[in-house]
Amino acid sequence: MSDLTALRDAMREFTAERGWERFHDPKSLIVALVGEVGELCELFQWLPSGEAAALAGEEPLRTRAGEEMADVLLYLVRLADVLGVDLAAAAERKMRLNAEKHRA
Amino acid sequence: MSDLTALRDAMREFTAERGWERFHDPKSLIVALVGEVGELCELFQWLPSGEAAALAGEEPLRTRAGEEMADVLLYLVRLADVLGVDLAAAAERKMRLNAEKHRA
Amino acid sequence: MSDLTALRDAMREFTAERGWERFHDPKSLIVALVGEVGELCELFQWLPSGEAAALAGEEPLRTRAGEEMADVLLYLVRLADVLGVDLAAAAERKMRLNAEKHRA
Amino acid sequence: MSDLTALRDAMREFTAERGWERFHDPKSLIVALVGEVGELCELFQWLPSGEAAALAGEEPLRTRAGEEMADVLLYLVRLADVLGVDLAAAAERKMRLNAEKHRA
Numbered sequence: 001m002s003d004l005t006a007l008r009d010a011m012r013e014f015t016a017e018r019g020w021e022r023f024h025d026p027k028s029l030i031v032a033l034v035g036e037v038g039e040l041c042e043l044f045q046w047l048p049s050g051e052a053a054a055l056a057g058e059e060p061l062r063t064r065a066g067e068e069m070a071d072v073l074l075y076l077v078r079l080a081d082v083l084g085v086d087l088a089a090a091a092e093r094k095m096r097l098n099a100e101k102h103r104a
Numbered sequence: 105m106s107d108l109t110a111l112r113d114a115m116r117e118f119t120a121e122r123g124w125e126r127f128h129d130p131k132s133l134i135v136a137l138v139g140e141v142g143e144l145c146e147l148f149q150w151l152p153s154g155e156a157a158a159l160a161g162e163e164p165l166r167t168r169a170g171e172e173m174a175d176v177l178l179y180l181v182r183l184a185d186v187l188g189v190d191l192a193a194a195a196e197r198k199m200r201l202n203a204e205k206h207r208a
Numbered sequence: 209m210s211d212l213t214a215l216r217d218a219m220r221e222f223t224a225e226r227g228w229e230r231f232h233d234p235k236s237l238i239v240a241l242v243g244e245v246g247e248l249c250e251l252f253q254w255l256p257s258g259e260a261a262a263l264a265g266e267e268p269l270r271t272r273a274g275e276e277m278a279d280v281l282l283y284l285v286r287l288a289d290v291l292g293v294d295l296a297a298a299a300e301r302k303m304r305l306n307a308e309k310h311r312a
Numbered sequence: 313m314s315d316l317t318a319l320r321d322a323m324r325e326f327t328a329e330r331g332w333e334r335f336h337d338p339k340s341l342i343v344a345l346v347g348e349v350g351e352l353c354e355l356f357q358w359l360p361s362g363e364a365a366a367l368a369g370e371e372p373l374r375t376r377a378g379e380e381m382a383d384v385l386l387y388l389v390r391l392a393d394v395l396g397v398d399l400a401a402a403a404e405r406k407m408r409l410n411a412e413k414h415r416a
Contacts, residue, residue, distance in 0.1 A: 002108040002109050004107070004108065005106050014203065025157060027235050027239055028361075030148060034145075035357055037137065037141055037350055038346055038347045038348070041350060044343055045340055050129070052129060053187065056188075062187065062189065069194060073194075074199070076173060083161065084161050091177050104121035135249045135339055136253040139246045139249040142244070143246060145246060146240075146243040146246070149236055149243055153235065222410065226414060234356055234368055238349075238352065241349065245345065245346060257340075261394055270395065274392075274399070279406060281388060284381060287381065290365055291368045291369065291374070298378035299386060302379060302386060312326075
């Protein structure tokens with residue numbers, strides 16, 4: 001499921017089926033997202049900087065890192081949906097702005 | 105650009121064209137990601153919880169929120185690439201695990 | 209003002225004088241705290257890990273880092289006050305637990 | 313232990329006794345701090361905003377919140393020490409700047 005729109009729809013359906021929309025106000029989703037970012041941080045905090053990429057390429061860290069990154073992504077997609085923001089369009093626009101700001 | 109693979113490739117190219125790979129170790133990318141999460145937080149921190157979704161639906165907050173969410177997404181996509189993690193597969197797997205954990 | 213109780217009282221008075229208690233619910237304070245953590249991150253994100261301490265010892269980074277750390281501390285102190293948590297006692301207790309958990 | 317200088321000295325001694333100084337570069341400490349902020353977030357994420365302060369005043373949430381806030385404080389104090397920043401002086405200065413910026 002590499003498509004952000006498909007992820008958004010899947011998260012929307014998942015939330016509705018459980019009646020969880022009432023928990024998904026923007027601030028709560030942001031706090032939840034930071035919780036997942038924190039779990040990602042805990043995987044990496046004491047790894048030597050120069051070796052972190054290599055170490056994270058080995059199991060079980062690789063799968064764990066993928067899970068935490070997935071959690072961050074899912075809350076981000078859900079937050080965008082709640083705010084009515086087109087995340088894909090926003091990312092495309094931002095990449096264009098970045099390319100203008102930092103000429104290659 | 106709603107496809108995570110396309111975003112990954114665009115970020116990879118953007119980084120390579122500027123010779124920025126040397127800055128993109130996992131810890132630095134995580135710290136940068138938290139910086140963007142912080143900017144997202146600053147948009148919402150003092151909004152009353154019950155009104156945040158409505159307020160964020162209006163300009164200029166809507167566009168600003170989209171920009172910060174895009175930044176979080178782009179660093180997340182880049183981090184996954186550096187770690188060799190398939191973010192789309194991880195998200196799909198995590199949604200399946202969530203559905204098993206929380207039966208509708 | 210190195211005493212946490214004095215900081216708590218100063219923040220409490222500052223907030224009351226401006227009638228800002230109504231903004232200081234726990235979630236809003238946490239979101240604000242993350243905003244400040246994000247600003248701290250932005251100062252360090254692209255510094256090479258091995259040189260960050262030396263670079264941060266020079267101006268203007270040193271003063272900037274102090275400002276962002278102060279902001280994090282002030283929101284943390286304020287959050288503890290709102291929650292009725294004795295932050296100094298909690299820190300002392302945690303240090304004792306850490307010493308038991310990780311024998312020297 | 314309500315004094316920031318005493319906390320700094322206790323953390324410095326704790327770190328030295330275990331030979332952990334080599335792990336405490338600024339970026340690693342920031343990543344660890346975000347990990348603790350994330351744990352704090354996880355305690356609050358789904359609490360209704362209006363009830364969070366009351367709920368957090370009850371056990372076991374009160375003690376748990378104190379522990380996570382203590383962890384954030386201890387890493388912040390340690391980071392300041394590593395950077396050579398006088399956290400108490402920075403907080404006092406920041407309160408003075410805030411008072412000038414936001415006249416009561």
